[in-house]
Amino acid sequence: MTAKVLWIEDNADNDLYHLTSPVYIDGQFNLDIATNASEAFYYLNQRGYDVIIVDIRIPPGKDPAWRNKHESLRRSNNVNSSRLGLELLRCIFDENEQQPTLKVNQNLSPDRYGIFTVERHDELKADLGKLKLNSIKYQRKNAIMPHTALLDFIKKVSDENGTSSS
Amino acid sequence: MPSDSALQHIIDLTAAEYQRYQDLPFAVFLTTLDGQFLQYNAESRTLFGLPKEGSVSANLCDFYIYLDERDYHIRELHDLPQGTWLRNTTLDLEINGEIRHVRDHSKAIWDEAGDNILGILCIMISISKGDRYNRLFKDVPIGLYKVRINVKGDHELVYCNDHFAQHLGFNSPSEVIGRDVREFHPSTEEYEQFEKELVETYERGQFLVDHIVNIRDQKGENRKLEVHINLLKDKDGQIIGRVGAERDVTDYWETKQQLNELTTDFGKVLHSYSSTLIHSKHTMDAVIRSFISREEKNPQSQQLDEEKVIILLQQQIGVLLKTFERLWTKNEEVNYFREQQVHQMQRILSLIARDIGAQFNIQHLAIVRDGSIKIREDINEIDRGHFPKELLKEIRQLLTSILKLCSLVTLSRGVETVLEMETVVNNLRSYILTRVKQAEQLEALDIYDIMIGVIKNLGEYATKRNIELRANLRELRDVRIDGFENDLVRALLNILHNAIKYSWERRSPAIAFVAVDGKVDRDWVYIQIENWGVPITAEEIQQGLIYKVGYRGINSSDRRRPGTGLGLYDSLKVIEKHKGEMTITSHPSLGNAKDDYSNPFITRVNLKLARTKPSL
Numbered sequence: 001m002t003a004k005v006l007w008i009e010d011n012a013d014n015d016l017y018h019l020t021s022p023v024y025i026d027g028q029f030n031l032d033i034a035t036n037a038s039e040a041f042y043y044l045n046q047r048g049y050d051v052i053i054v055d056i057r058i059p060p061g062k063d064p065a066w067r068n069k070h071e072s073l074r075r076s077n078n079v080n081s082s083r084l085g086l087e088l089l090r091c092i093f094d095e096n097e098q099q100p101t102l103k104v105n106q107n108l109s110p111d112r113y114g115i116f117t118v119e120r121h122d123e124l125k126a127d128l129g130k131l132k133l134n135s136i137k138y139q140r141k142n143a144i145m146p147h148t149a150l151l152d153f154i155k156k157v158s159d160e161n162g163t164s165s166s
Numbered sequence: 167m168p169s170d171s172a173l174q175h176i177i178d179l180t181a182a183e184y185q186r187y188q189d190l191p192f193a194v195f196l197t198t199l200d201g202q203f204l205q206y207n208a209e210s211r212t213l214f215g216l217p218k219e220g221s222v223s224a225n226l227c228d229f230y231i232y233l234d235e236r237d238y239h240i241r242e243l244h245d246l247p248q249g250t251w252l253r254n255t256t257l258d259l260e261i262n263g264e265i266r267h268v269r270d271h272s273k274a275i276w277d278e279a280g281d282n283i284l285g286i287l288c289i290m291i292s293i294s295k296g297d298r299y300n301r302l303f304k305d306v307p308i309g310l311y312k313v314r315i316n317v318k319g320d321h322e323l324v325y326c327n328d329h330f331a332q333h334l335g336f337n338s339p340s341e342v343i344g345r346d347v348r349e350f351h352p353s354t355e356e357y358e359q360f361e362k363e364l365v366e367t368y369e370r371g372q373f374l375v376d377h378i379v380n381i382r383d384q385k386g387e388n389r390k391l392e393v394h395i396n397l398l399k400d401k402d403g404q405i406i407g408r409v410g411a412e413r414d415v416t417d418y419w420e421t422k423q424q425l426n427e428l429t430t431d432f433g434k435v436l437h438s439y440s441s442t443l444i445h446s447k448h449t450m451d452a453v454i455r456s457f458i459s460r461e462e463k464n465p466q467s468q469q470l471d472e473e474k475v476i477i478l479l480q481q482q483i484g485v486l487l488k489t490f491e492r493l494w495t496k497n498e499e500v501n502y503f504r505e506q507q508v509h510q511m512q513r514i515l516s517l518i519a520r521d522i523g524a525q526f527n528i529q530h531l532a533i534v535r536d537g538s539i540k541i542r543e544d545i546n547e548i549d550r551g552h553f554p555k556e557l558l559k560e561i562r563q564l565l566t567s568i569l570k571l572c573s574l575v576t577l578s579r580g581v582e583t584v585l586e587m588e589t590v591v592n593n594l595r596s597y598i599l600t601r602v603k604q605a606e607q608l609e610a611l612d613i614y615d616i617m618i619g620v621i622k623n624l625g626e627y628a629t630k631r632n633i634e635l636r637a638n639l640r641e642l643r644d645v646r647i648d649g650f651e652n653d654l655v656r657a658l659l660n661i662l663h664n665a666i667k668y669s670w671e672r673r674s675p676a677i678a679f680v681a682v683d684g685k686v687d688r689d690w691v692y693i694q695i696e697n698w699g700v701p702i703t704a705e706e707i708q709q710g711l712i713y714k715v716g717y718r719g720i721n722s723s724d725r726r727r728p729g730t731g732l733g734l735y736d737s738l739k740v741i742e743k744h745k746g747e748m749t750i751t752s753h754p755s756l757g758n759a760k761d762d763y764s765n766p767f768i769t770r771v772n773l774k775l776a777r778t779k780p781s782l
Contacts, residue, residue, distance in 0.1 A: 013529060021532040024517055025540050027510070062720060147536075 002030045003050040003163050005154055006107075008040040008085060009033065009116070010058045016141075019150035026151055029158075036061030037070075037084040044092070044104045050163035051154050052107060055141075056085040056117040056124065065101045085117070086127050093131045110136055114157040116150065117141055176285040177204055179275050183287060193290040196275075199240065199283050201227035213292060215262045226288075229259040243274040243283060256293070267293050309333050309391070309414075313347050314398070314407035320346045324407075333391060333414045335384030342384075350381050352388070364408070368397040378419065379412075390419040429598050436595040443588040450577045450584070457570055467629060470578045479571040483534070486564045487519055492557060502552040507544070514540055528579055535572040538565045582630040589627065589663050596656045597736055606650040610778045613691055614642040616651070617684060620658045628666050634679040635666075642684035646778040647691055649744050657740035660733035661695050661771050668719075670699035670766045686777065693773040701767035702752035704760075712750065713738050721763055746775040 005023070009016060012033045023031050032047070034040035038061025044052070060070035066084070073081035080086055092104040114137040115124070121138050128134055137160065139153040146152070177184075180196055184205055187194045193213040195206035203224050206216070214229060216222045230236050235257060243252055255270045268290050275285040303310055309330030316322050323346075326339050334350055336342045351357040360379055367374040375394045383389055395410035454470055462478065464471040490511075497503050503511070518537045520530065542565045545558060600606055617639050628635050665680045672678045678698055685692040700721050706712050712719060715735045734750075741748040749772045758765040 017529045017532050020529060021536040024533055025514060025536050027513055059718060067720075 002028060003158055004032070004047065005029045005051040005053065005158075006032045006034060006040070006043050006047075006049045007053045007116075007150065008058060008088070009053070009055045010035045011055075016150075018147050022148045022151040023154065029151075029154055035059075037066045037088050038063035040088055041066065041091070041102065041104065044107045049107055050112060050161070051114065051157045052112055053114045053116045053150070053154060053157070054085045054089065056083050056115065056119045058085050058088075060084055069102065080127075083119075085115075086124070089113075089128075089131055089133065093133060109161070111161040112157065112163070113137070114139065114153055116153055172284075173198065173202075173204055176275055180205075180285070180287050183273075187289060190289065193292075194288070195226075195290070196285055196287050197226050198285050201225040201236070204285065210290075213261070213266075213268075213290060229261055231258045231260050231265065239270075239272065240283070240286075243272060243286065246274070248276050248280060249273070256298075267298055269293050269297075303327050309412040310410070311412075312407065312409045315405060321348050321407075323347050330412065333383070333389065333412065334381065335387070350383065352380050352382050356380060364395060364397055365405070378415070388416075389414055390416045433595055433598050436591055436598070440588060440591050440595065443584050443591060447581055447584040447588070450581050454574060454577050454581070458574060462571075462574065469629065470574055472575055472578060472632075475571050475575055479534070479568060479575070482564055482568050482571065483519055486561070486568065487515060489557070489561055489564060490515060493553065493561065496553055496557065500552050502548065511541060511544060528576070531572050531576055535569060535576070538568050538572070541565060542569075578630070582627070585627040585630060586663075586667060589624070589659065593656055593660055593663075593736075594732060596652060597732060600650075600652045600656070606652055608648055608650060610646045611649045611651055611654065613645050613647050613684070613693075613775070614639055616655060616658065617642060617682065617693070620655060620662055621682060623659060624662050624666060627663070628680070631666055631669065632671050632677065633666050633669050634677050635662075635682065636679050637682040639682065639684040641686050642691065645686050645691055647744070647775045648778050649775070650740075653740045653743065657737040658693075660737045661773075664733055665695050665697035665769070665771070668700035668769070669697045689777055691773075691775045691777055693775070694770055695773075696768060696770045698755065698768055699766050700769075701754070701763045701765070702750065702769055703763060704752075707750055707752060741773060741775070744775055746773060748773050 007020075012020060012035060020031065020033070023029055029051070032043055032049075034043050036059045040054075040058070040061075041063060043049075060066040069087060070081055070084060073087070088104075091102045092108060093110065110133055113133075115128075116139045117124075118141045120140065124138075125134075128136060137153075137157050139149065139156075141149070176198065177196065184194070184196060188205075188207040190207075191209060193207065193210035195210040196204045198204060203210075203222060203226065206214075206222070208218075210216070211218055211222075214224065216224060227233060227236055239252070239255060239257075242255075246252060250273070252270075252272045255272070257268050257270055259266045259268055270291075271289045273287045274283045275287060276282065277284055304327055306327070307329060309327065309332075311326035311330045312324050313321050314324050323343055325343060328339060331337070331339045331342045334342055348354075348357050351360065360377075363377065364374050373394060373396050377393050377395070379391045379393050381389045381391050391412040392415045393410050393412040395408050397405060398407040398409065400406045458470055462470060462475050464474075494508065497508065514537045518534050520533075542562065545561055545565070548558065617637070621635055621637055625635065662680070662682065669678045669680060681694075681696040683694045683696075685694075700719070702712060703720055706720060711717050712734050715732060717735075718731050738748050750769065751772075752767045752769040754760050754762065754765055754767050
């Protein structure tokens with residue numbers, strides 16, 4: 001049985017495509033890719049995942065609700081206007097999230113999530129703390145990571161939440 | 167009009183008060199509510215230019231320049247408690263063709279019931295220009311001051327307004343007037359340098375303006391003042407002092423300095439980033455040149471022909487699959503691989519062979535590469551003697567060939583990405599240097615030369631993207647426009663780069679193209695850049711979203727397209743700086759629905775720039 005993985009990453013098909021082929025070759029994981037907040041939101045509400053890997057800097061995509069959110073954050077010069085991955089986590093884990101149209105109704109277990117981003121962990125600490133996600137798994141994206149970095153991180157999240165495929 | 171008895175009634179009501187004030191050296195007079203003079207002293211006759219003797223039938227309202235001031239004045243009197251003076255209203259009157267400024271103190275005369283105002287008792291004082299300028303001097307929100315050099319050689323502050331005093335850390339002018347201003351400068355050397363510049367500017371017949379002076383205020387804090395100064399000299403040409411205006415720019419200056427440092431640093435980083443990209447591109451080119459064979463080249467461009475390489479790759483993969491069939495058959499005999507290992511290798515082979523008939527995308531190429539490497543590792547681990555040597559050699563050769571072809575295409579696409587990013591980085595660097603840090607001079611530019619330069623600059627990038635650049639610029643020959651060269655080149659590079667970047671590729675033998683057209687009339691140059699590909703939605707155009715800083719088009723990320731979201735914003739600003747126009751349209755190709763953005767659109771950027779006026 002292969003584990004289901006969602007990778008939320010706008011560059012997955014482009015600059016970071018090298019990271020996906022080890023996942024396919026390895027054969028243990030069934031990988032879905034969302035390249036923006038709208039697609040991620042759709043997948044999260046449509047399918048159950050064993051592992052969800054989230055990038056922090058993602059574009060809004062085509063969903064008007066996400067475009068509006070992005071535009072209103074941008075207008076108010078909110079730094080999170082380009083960190084919609086964080087806003088996505090807010091929609092999933094913030095109990096006070098006001099916008100019902102952006103509510104995620106499944107995939108609500110934090111131990112299935114991992115953050116895979118160029119942002120340093122201390123840059124995210126305050127926001128993650130507010131969402132009670134201090135212990136969420138984190139992996140920094142940079143040029144020295146091996147081409148198997150995504151696969152390794154998926155395995156790490158999967159092993160620790162007990163969903164690793166046999 | 168009130169009856170005579172009513173008017174007399176008003177006079178009677180104010181008799182005592184009027185008597186009390188009428189001998190004052192100011193105009194004291196009584197009017198009805200609608201301005202008719204009822205009583206007036208001699209000073210009033212003088213002020214309003216009325217006959218020195220006899221009764222007059224003048225009306226105060228006739229002297230108002232702004233009659234609404236009278237209405238406003240009466241409303242204010244209405245709102246005051248009875249018997250209260252409305253003090254210090256400044257009015258502009260026109261008396262005998264001259265504008266006079268007066269200060270007015272008024273009191274409403276109410277009827278006995280206290281319901282209505284019957285008349286107004288006024289005391290009016292003519293005020294000089296000096297009074298008004300003093301008021302202005304006090305109210306204007308910048309520091310104003312005068313310094314004189316006295317007989318002892320002190321640079322004595324002789325007067326200043328509140329703002330100036332506050333900028334030096336004092337509460338009021340009285341606390342600082344009389345001090346030697348040199349004491350507020352951090353050092354004698356700095357003050358002497360400041361004086362030197364002041365004198366030099368004066369000798370050039372100019373004022374010292376926008377000059378930043380360092381000040382240490384009364385509290386010992388360092389401040390930056392932007393000063394605008396005129397030097398004062400006596401009739402013998404001796405410097406006797408100066409007058410000036412200043413504003414405190416301490417916070418703004420620090421921010422400006424930080425921004426300046428940041429943009430310098432950022433410019434340097436982008437410069438070295440650009441060099442790194444060029445180095446990477448040349449390295450990749452060198453590797454491609456080292457491994458490419460004749461049948462993989464385009465005979466015209468002598469560059470890698472990706473289509474040919476893909477066909478070769480598909481052929482090699484087909485042969486590999488057939489060779490592996492032989493290996494599996496042999497494996498049934500020798501029983502070397504376990505079922506699970508066979509299953510794993512077959513799964514990888516099926517991944518490699520997936521979409522073999524279709525155009526390879528970059529992700530698929532990565533799978534072919536990583537899958538081939540994995541299989542090569544497995545094959546290399548086979549113990550000697552289990553399979554025919556030739557069979558294993560054939561598989562290894564096929565895998566090496568597949569890896570080479572894969573790498574060539576991947577490198578070629580890598581070069582494309584580097585070229586794309588290099589333009590983005592260069593434009594960003596140029597934006598910072600020319601828009602933020604340096605001001606360019608306006609000059610007459612040959613628009614034809616500029617367009618040809620821009621097209622040449624992006625030629626290699628277009629070739630890599632398999633996009634043809636079709637230029638029709640004959641009409642632009644020898645046409646000049648007044649422009650800022652770096653700005654204009656950057657704007658045109660941005661627009662053309664976008665057109666190439668957002669073009670869709672066509673299947674061979676058709677080729678996608680970007681059309682660049684130039685037209686002129688007597689006054690204007692018209693440039694149109696047209697591409698076929700990624701749509702811009704009607705909403706993005708109507709709401710001007712595409713011109714916002716940092717905005718990336720709703721459909722812009724469907725393929726590998728790096729960008730800063732600065733290009734169109736910058737281009738529009740540059741065209742506006744040239745007093746030109748820039749419009750963008752995006753329509754579906756013939757026959758497609760106008761709101762189906764999954765189809766390619768024709769996008770046109772139209773520029774209109776003014777021609778240089780011929781000299782007479």
